[in-house]
Amino acid sequence: MFNLISGAKDKIIAAGISQFLNSKLAGYGEVKNFTLNSKEKSIYLEVKLEGEANNLTLLILGYELKQERGEYFFCFEQINCSRTWLNKLLKQVIIPKYLPEQKILIPAKYASSLKLI
DSSP, rough: OHHHHHHHHHHHHHHHHHHHHHHHTTTTTEEEEEEEETTTTTEEEEEEEEOSEEEEEEEEESEEEETTTTTEEEEOHHHHHHHSHHHHHIIIIIIIITTTTSSEEEEEHHHHHHHOO
């Protein structure tokens, strides 16, 4: 029963996040698939980018939401991307330089909604 409820909750949350991402990607691309698995703490994201023949996929593993000093952060253990060059850029430049603690500050206006994840 818990798996059924958890799966339904994941689908509802994923639909909301997909809408949010689509609003941010307008003119650049569109989310084709966003799958959240709160039990396994994984996220699968597939995006159709303008001018690209194939969809871009991201797999985020070991995510969690943390609260520190009244702020919420999206933390992750690993991100994998379907584009080799972007995967290297993420692992060698973006994460080490801009996300060394592997966490992203969640704006306060979204934090209360994300507590459900």
